[in-house]
Amino acid sequence: MYRHLEIKGWDAKKMKNTKVVVGGAGAIGSQVSMMLARIGIGRLIVIDHDILEEHNTANQLYTSEDIGMRKVDALREILKDFDAEYIGISDKVQNVDWESIDADIILGCFDNIGARFFLNMIAVTHRKPYIDAGIESFRGQVWTVIPGKTPCLQCWSDMFPKVKPKAGCSSVESAPSTFFTASYAAALQAMQVVKIVLGKPVEPFIGFNLKSGITMPMKLKRNEKCELCGGIR
């Protein structure tokens, strides 16, 4: 069993009582799952339908021994020594029975924009915080949706390339990212989880560019005309 850090203002009990859905067990999802397990989050529900391929080991948490395994199973092996209860669902997020999922916070870690917009919709519909991460080469952004308080992805869908809301898959191919770009996005995402659990204010949008060293939180306003969250107070 791992010892968790003791930091001023930390609340291990709150962490343990928190259930997080991680959508995607790829570059960002595998790393943020590890981070959340290490800080003592009580339950991780990881959803990904992919099988691990050789090229995935370049920027994901896995090793060559995991090739051919379902990503959710490979990640279970990696996290087996942590206290976190682990539930791996090897399916597309669109096929999951969301009524049966008991979660406090939902994370979107897919490179598939359609899947991320689907999770945004699920989170807003269920009034759960949604933390979305996207990366491309050395850049990325983390978007934190608190339904009724901060903008959802749908509010400013123009910021995403060729978004097809609720679509099963996206035709947008993202440029490959490095392991550490994913680590950085995962760390920003994990920090937002911590803030939500501890009841601290969150940044609605954080953009970063590792090449220039810039990390920039942005004050993003809600779109009152948003079809998804516009009516929520």
Ligand SMILES: [Zn+2]
């Ligand atoms: Zn919205």
